[in-house]
Amino acid sequence: MATVEVEKKTTLSTMVQAVRSAMIDEMTLDPNVVTLGEDIGPRGGVFLVTEGLIDKFGKDRVIDTPLAELGIIGAAVGMAMFGLRPVAEIQFIDFLFPGFDMLVSEAAKMRYRSAGQFYCPMVVRSPYGGGVRGGGYHSQSPEAYFVATPGLKVVAPSNPYDAKGLLISSIRDDDPVVFMEPKKIYRFQKQEIPNGAYEVPLGKAAIAREGKHVSLITFGAMVQLALDAAEKLKPQGVDVEVLDLRTLQPYDCDAIMTTVAKTGHVVLLQEAPRIGGFMGEIAAYIAETGIEYLEGPIVRVGGWDTPFPYALEKAYMPNVERVTRAIKKTLNF
């Protein structure tokens, strides 16, 4: 294995830069890592995550593909079975669906159906989520589909540091990972992140803010909203704990139970429509395993149960008001 040259110890990075840095480090360390997707070559990807990669690693490892997500994911499956570690970029997660079949029928089930002989160490990374005036097809948060598919892992970072570490863990993981990048905060925040590869473990949540009255459980871009809501409620004497799940499948049972036991009140926050959404899973888990801790209803906050709008994005997306109302609903029960 080659080594990554480290000059400074850290670099001030946006999430886009952090993801790019993870790609460069892993591709440098592991010659089996390749990446493929639409416009990821000379264009550098529409969000510039892969900017310059084709010059560094060549056309064989940075593969501009025809416009076909079925091919991107399907080819990645075939590469992964062969022994590569492909990172497939889907330009917007809304456009994954032409390739959904390959993900859920093949990538997710290959290990199981071959009794462990074949497996798919691959990552499908894709920007997701609203808040960028993207309308119905550049804003969705379809994690519910992936979490409902045994065999897939699902990861969504909330900050640059986690983004790099989680992506490296995902690339090194031997199972297929859907890596959802919250595009709303791609350039929202800069953090000093280590140069050189490091891992943030899959399956482990993080406490984004300690608190004692209510557990606000969320992930991705919504973590920032959760923190904002927590600040808003502080003067009112409400002390909100924010749990950032980071990995949605497998989710961190212990961390969830610990915070629920601590506060007795739960609000679940996601961008996606509530009905059939991922947070239903967390609610069900708590209602089965931690009901004895509950001192109020489990309240979900999400997008409304409609397709994602364009002009009315503001009326649609969860906001501080909606979150604080939910918190009050469970606290004032």
Added chain:
Amino acid sequence: MATVEVEKKTTLSTMVQAVRSAMIDEMTLDPNVVTLGEDIGPRGGVFLVTEGLIDKFGKDRVIDTPLAELGIIGAAVGMAMFGLRPVAEIQFIDFLFPGFDMLVSEAAKMRYRSAGQFYCPMVVRSPYGGGVRGGGYHSQSPEAYFVATPGLKVVAPSNPYDAKGLLISSIRDDDPVVFMEPKKIYRFQKQEIPNGAYEVPLGKAAIAREGKHVSLITFGAMVQLALDAAEKLKPQGVDVEVLDLRTLQPYDCDAIMTTVAKTGHVVLLQEAPRIGGFMGEIAAYIAETGIEYLEGPIVRVGGWDTPFPYALEKAYMPNVERVTRAIKKTLNF
């Protein structure tokens, strides 16, 4: 409109026959109803649901398609927008995924994105579920994906009478409906069902068995298992209420709350893997809206969180033992 000739009042029918009868009645009544799918012509469909239909209604209305689910669903969307009421058959619901994009990106969102101008009065009917030695690709219950998609309705009958009435309602409905037919009980039971068209309303659950100690909420083929479990527990003095949801999206909030308020104990039963499954939604709904009624944890019973197996189907699928353990878990809380 033509009328359906009624000779006898009812016919003893399996679910397959009931579905076929619904198709014939609606196609007779409404010339805009057409059906398309693989092998549905001279072959009559692999389960014979469309047997004889091509002779009755001709090739223009009973359309044998090339092997492409993307085309089946996509063409149905285009037909529905034009003004037809297409009923698309997907041979096994496991094979819907090549056409998933057309369902979730197009059919589900057309009304919303056109501000109500265009909409898709179409039905995608397909056999689903396990218990037929079908292995990983002829056994799945992917309702979670559909319920997580605003704009779609999702229906799953548990008996021949409902199958016919719900299918007719689905065809007449102005929204796209995924109509999931529990193939395990396609020929399990015969019921006298009315000749001629009748509706069973969408969005309304049915109490399959009255009881007072615990609410066992389920749908489709699992209703029978729920009833079996209820019988099993009767001698032990446990009186189980079985709620058959029938429509999963929109689900019947009132019926759910009524039974939860009555018993205070909830077990949720589905065939699909639990994680991210549809019943998470119901659990979340109850944990938000009915927590004051709960006297025990909400317990989910489902398939395990793996792909669907072949040889070990028995170890996988929910059974009476698993259901009764769950009931005891919430009752003995």
Added chain:
Amino acid sequence: MQIKPFTDTPIKYLEYDGRPSADVKELGLSTDDYLRMYRELVFARAVDDRCYILVRQGRSGFFAQIAGQEASQIGSALPLRAQDWMYGDHRSQGSLMIKGLKASEWFAHQLGRMLDPSQGRLMPHGPGRRDLNMPPPSSTVGNQITEAVGTAMAQHIKKSDGITICYFGDGATSEGDFHVGMNFAAVYNSPVILFCQNNQYAISVKLEEQTHTKTIAEKAKAYGMEGFLVDGNDLLAVYAVTKHCADKARAGRGPSLIESYTYRYGPHSSADDDTRYRPKGELEMWRTQRDPIMRFRNFLASQKLWDEKKEEALLVDVKAEVAKALAEAEASPVPEMMTVLDHTYAAYTPQLEWERKELAAELGV
């Protein structure tokens, strides 16, 4: 009008300098027709330019220019009739406006106002209008193709005298949708025109990286369908070929694939930076030597139908019309917040009723 089957030389009626290279008379177009056609070209370009400014002003969030492709869009839309259906893609406003979408509606769409037939519910890449038989273009590249074929199947089933046209780009031909749609169209001999605007790029990906054939049109053979390659910057050629295929479809002689070979001047969209992938000089060549509007103007001049004065008058006129359309759009209200839940289903579900109450509380209304 005789259109010869596919060769890999694009069908042309006009030389690059505008002189007729074929018998334009056989098209049966009057002087008025020519003048209207020219006005449509100029108008489309003017709308395009105006939208570009809206984006730069930050007033519109997204815009995909059609500049360079006006002949392709207008020439292919003109042969259609009211009963025909049109499925656009993310870059077809030129065609949509020929079918009947008003410029004011298009601007309202860009601005997300209520005058937009989609009432601000779509990222502005094209609204639909039910009364024009024109569904809202799909965002997901290719999705419209099987739908268009389904509509054409329905037209056949219902013995409608309408046909369907479906627009998509060169990149879209790589999706499964293209394949499945082509196959269904051919198998059912459906009255549909599959109209591919090959502007040589799918965002940054050049056609030679997209597929291994020289043309798109030749792919038709793999479906037992007729394919045509037309010079997409030659308004009369596009018109002629599309008219031919429309007549053929109406006569029950089935579907056609048309490849309209053209070029886009703008970046892929307002979010793109085309300097990253466009070779130097290419754009300049197309702009100065292949421009579809210039070509048609030169044709008119060659027929003694146009001069500087007419041009000036037209530009003044078009400018005023564009300004008026934009003003109308701007006068239109933004959608009410509470309407965000509308049109998810035919009627509100219990769940949406609940959410309506929550939203009202949140908005304090």
Added chain:
Amino acid sequence: MQIKPFTDTPIKYLEYDGRPSADVKELGLSTDDYLRMYRELVFARAVDDRCYILVRQGRSGFFAQIAGQEASQIGSALPLRAQDWMYGDHRSQGSLMIKGLKASEWFAHQLGRMLDPSQGRLMPHGPGRRDLNMPPPSSTVGNQITEAVGTAMAQHIKKSDGITICYFGDGATSEGDFHVGMNFAAVYNSPVILFCQNNQYAISVKLEEQTHTKTIAEKAKAYGMEGFLVDGNDLLAVYAVTKHCADKARAGRGPSLIESYTYRYGPHSSADDDTRYRPKGELEMWRTQRDPIMRFRNFLASQKLWDEKKEEALLVDVKAEVAKALAEAEASPVPEMMTVLDHTYAAYTPQLEWERKELAAELGV
């Protein structure tokens, strides 16, 4: 060996009656090769017959016969080497066994026993074996195609000297997977053979309802790929064409599409009733006049390599081998109930740990 490019007459080396119609010497096959080939044909048929009985006895839940397609499967698998990858479909056991799958493993697969390399985790349409570079065939028609191309892309990237073959049926060509896979294969010039067994039916749907071209092979042109149409019941022709394409792929000259024109004798699967859609007499014609085994036997006889006595000895031998393989399969245990949760992920997740406890309690273990 010279293989001429696509025409719509299938490439043949043997007449229907077995007499050579081309120079079979150029194939460089020895007498031993011929005899092995014949044995493989007979063996595949015997396994097929035995499985059919297993299904009728209710001991296997599903079975898709290859009878009639043996030459197609065996002839195309023989040119492959150990380092090559093979992607089968739901009807490729003839090919899988040439690549190295044991008959006992195949029977165990039918019966859902542990000797099955997939350990009873798949409906019995074909297991995979990692050590043979042979992934488990996809159930979802067409899914293997883009995967195979991805593997071939990886072979190129890793400078492996292996190539990839991918099997699919005529029906599968209608799926988006075929289109996308063909396009990727051509664009990346990947070392892959896309091998279509055109047995003329997709369950009940005849090829002329599946697509509007006469052949599948001609579709290759739409991707800038070479296509070949071969008589799939002519073992030597299938071998020759596949060998040609394999050599070509190994030499870096890219992918090929092969259409192997053949016929299936059985119903689509054990769940099918083919009398509903097969025209009278058709099956009989193929069985009696086009049978691939008879044809090759006649060829051997024409070369004085075969007689009645040899045939009898072979049948006895094959019968014994089949019986032995089945016995081995039957002796293999069924999978343990507790293993149902294994191999979902590389390691148990917390959620699966929890379920393991629940399952143990349920089973009382």
